[in-house]
Amino acid sequence: EIVLTQSPGTLSLSPGERATLSCRASQSFSSSFLAWYQQKPGQAPRLLVYGTSSRATGIPDRFSGSGSGRVFTLIISRLEPEDSAVYYCQQYGRSLTFGGGTKVEIK
Amino acid sequence: QVQLQESGPGLVKPSETLSLTCSVSGGSISSNYWGWIRQPPGKGLEWIGYIYYSGSTNYNPSLKSRVTISVDTSKNQLSLDLSSVTAADTAVYYCASVMPGFYAMDVWGQGTTVTVSS
Numbered sequence: 001e002i003v004l005t006q007s008p009g010t011l012s013l014s015p016g017e018r019a020t021l022s023c024r025a026s027q028s029f030s031s032s033f034l035a036w037y038q039q040k041p042g043q044a045p046r047l048l049v050y051g052t053s054s055r056a057t058g059i060p061d062r063f064s065g066s067g068s069g070r071v072f073t074l075i076i077s078r079l080e081p082e083d084s085a086v087y088y089c090q091q092y093g094r095s096l097t098f099g100g101g102t103k104v105e106i107k
Numbered sequence: 108q109v110q111l112q113e114s115g116p117g118l119v120k121p122s123e124t125l126s127l128t129c130s131v132s133g134g135s136i137s138s139n140y141w142g143w144i145r146q147p148p149g150k151g152l153e154w155i156g157y158i159y160y161s162g163s164t165n166y167n168p169s170l171k172s173r174v175t176i177s178v179d180t181s182k183n184q185l186s187l188d189l190s191s192v193t194a195a196d197t198a199v200y201y202c203a204s205v206m207p208g209f210y211a212m213d214v215w216g217q218g219t220t221v222t223v224s225s
Contacts, residue, residue: 095167095168099151
């Protein structure tokens with residue numbers, strides 16, 4: 001099983017700032033199988049990025065994903081108050097796993 | 108736009124079987140992969156498994172011995188059975204559509220809370 005480790009655990013930033021979220025895997029896998037989700041309290045997760053860098057339908061371009069091999073990144077270029085949420089990365093190898101999440105707080 | 112709605116008992120007794128249904132509207136279940144994911148209170152997401160409409164499945168190895176996912180194409184529904192439940196199975200359970208080729212979950216149900224308690 002591939003283990004995904006997300007860092008930092010919590011990110012506290014001001015509106016307009018740039019957020020960089022990291023997702024590190026215990027072993028390499030195809031970049032086609034890396035996705036990012038946003039989850040707000042009491043809501044289901046929402047797909048932000050799939051295939052490492054493709055934005056899902058309706059996702060603003062301030063969200064961007066990159067990476068390969070074992071290291072992947074989600075960048076939120078200009079934080080807005082509504083970006084306050086927990087963000088999860090997810091991979092699919094022979095099995096599917098999620099990272100532990102990064103909580104983004106807007107000051 | 109496809110919409111998903113989970114349903115089932117909110118309370119299950121220990122050692123019994125948890126059974127949930129996910130109704131698919133706005134699209135056919137016979138065209139995609141479909142998955143189940145759960146989230147214990149205050150914790151992260153855990154993948155349970157997915158199924159292709161033809162019936163082929165892939166389960167989380169840690170749950171495989173207790174999980175059965177099935178589809179009913181006539182009702183446009185998928186189902187989850189989790190046997191021998193314990194308090195550790197208390198969670199919000201989500202169904203989702205799975206993007207073929209990417210295995211990302213692009214449409215989610217709102218989730219249903221299941222508590223395991225006597």
